[in-house]
Amino acid sequence: MKIAMLARNANLYTHQRLKSAAEERGHELDIINTLRCYMNIASRRPEVYYNGEKLTGYDAVIPRIGASVTYYGTAVLRQFEMMGVFPLNESVAIGRSRDKLRSMQLLARDGIGLPVTTFAHDPKQTDEVLKLAGGAPLVIKLLEGTQGIGVVLADSDRSATSVIEAFRGVKVNILVQEFIKEAGGTDIRALVVGGKVVAAMQRTGAEGDFRSNLHRGGSAKPIKISPEERSTAIRAAKAMGLNVCGVDMLRANHGPVVMEVNSSPGLEGVEKATGIDIAGKIIEFLEKKAKPGKTKTKGKG
Ligand SMILES: Nc1ncnc2c1ncn2[C@@H]1O[C@H](COP(=O)(O)OP(=O)(O)OP(=O)(O)O)[C@@H](O)[C@H]1O
Ligand SMILES: [Mg+2]
Numbered sequence: 001m002k003i004a005m006l007a008r009n010a011n012l013y014t015h016q017r018l019k020s021a022a023e024e025r026g027h028e029l030d031i032i033n034t035l036r037c038y039m040n041i042a043s044r045r046p047e048v049y050y051n052g053e054k055l056t057g058y059d060a061v062i063p064r065i066g067a068s069v070t071y072y073g074t075a076v077l078r079q080f081e082m083m084g085v086f087p088l089n090e091s092v093a094i095g096r097s098r099d100k101l102r103s104m105q106l107l108a109r110d111g112i113g114l115p116v117t118t119f120a121h122d123p124k125q126t127d128e129v130l131k132l133a134g135g136a137p138l139v140i141k142l143l144e145g146t147q148g149i150g151v152v153l154a155d156s157d158r159s160a161t162s163v164i165e166a167f168r169g170v171k172v173n174i175l176v177q178e179f180i181k182e183a184g185g186t187d188i189r190a191l192v193v194g195g196k197v198v199a200a201m202q203r204t205g206a207e208g209d210f211r212s213n214l215h216r217g218g219s220a221k222p223i224k225i226s227p228e229e230r231s232t233a234i235r236a237a238k239a240m241g242l243n244v245c246g247v248d249m250l251r252a253n254h255g256p257v258v259m260e261v262n263s264s265p266g267l268e269g270v271e272k273a274t275g276i277d278i279a280g281k282i283i284e285f286l287e288k289k290a291k292p293g294k295t296k297t298k299g300k301g
C-alpha cells in the first residue's frame with residue numbers, strides 16, 4: 001500500500017511509530033504536512049498538491065489532525081476522500097468528535113453512559129443549570145479546553161457560581177458536569193481499532209489532583225477492563241463513526257461513563273504503558289479495509 005499521513009510534526013512518537021509499522025509491513029508511508037497541502041476545490045477531478053507536485057496513487061490516508069487545525073485539516077482530508085483514498089477516520093467523523101456538545105448528544109442518543117452534563121448560554125440560567133447538574137460538587141469545563149487545562153472542581157454551589165461567572169466574563173463556552181467522585185482521580189483510556197478494544201490504560205492524577213491527564217503529571221498503567229467497559233468503548237466509537245479512537249471513561253458507581261472520544265489518540269502513553277503494538281494494529285486495519293475507491297462518504301459528509 002501507499003499511505004499518506006497528514007500530520008504537522010513528522011517527529012512525534014505516534015507519527016514515527018505509524019511510519020515504521022507501515023514500513024515493517026512492506027508499505028510506503030509519506031508524512032505530509034497538512035497545512036502545506038493546497039488544492040483546487042472547484043475542479044471536478046479532485047486533486048491535492050504538495051510542494052509543487054500532485055499527490056497521486058495513495059490507497060489510504062491517516063489523518064493526524066490537531067485540534068487547532070481541524071477546519072483546514074478536515075478540508076484536506078475531504079479532498080483525499082473525494083479522490084477515493086480510504087481514510088483511517090473520515091472527515092465527517094473527525095468533525096463530529098471535535099465538537100464536545102455534538103459528541104455528547106450523539107453518544108446520549110445511542111444510550112451510552114455519560115456524566116450528567118449541562119450547558120447553557122444565558123448567564124441568568126446559572127442557578128437552574130447547577131440544579132440540573134445535581135448541585136455541588138460539580139466539574140466545570142471549558143468547551144475548548146485540552147490537557148486538563150480549564151477543568152475545575154467546585155465543591156460548593158457558591159464556588160461553582162463564581163467559577164461560571166469568571167469563565168463567562170472572558171466569553172468562553174463551558175459545560176457543567178456531575179463530579180464522579182468515586183473515580184478517585186483515575187480514568188480509563190481504551191484504544192479502539194476497527195470495532196475492537198486493542199489496549200486499555202488507567203491514568204491516575206498526580207497526588208491531590210482529580211484530573212488524570214498525563215500532561216498534568218498523571219501516571220499510566222495497563223488495566224483489564226470489564227466487558228461493560230469494553231462494549232461501552234466500542235459503542236462510543238461506533239456512535240461517532242470512528243475506526244480508530246481513544247475513548248476516555250470514568251468508573252462511576254452505576255457503570256462506565258464516557259467523558260470524550262478522541263479521534264487522533266496519541267500512542268506514546270498507551271503503547272509504553274501496555275507494551276502493545278497499536279501502530280501495527282492500525283496498519284493491519286488499513287490492510288484489511290483500504291481498497292481504492294472504498295470510502296463510506298466519498299467526502300459528501
Ligand atoms: N465529571 C468528572 N468527574 C470526575 N473527574 C473528572 C470529570 N471530568 C473530568 N474529570 C477528570 O479530569 C480530567 C480532565 O478532564 P477532560 O478529559 O474532560 O478535559 P481535558 O483533558 O482538558 O480535555 P481533553 O481530554 O479534550 O484534552 C479527566 O481525565 C478526569 O480525570
Ligand atoms: Mg481528557
Ligand SMILES: [Mg+2]
Pocket residue numbers: 146260261262
Ligand atoms: Mg480530548
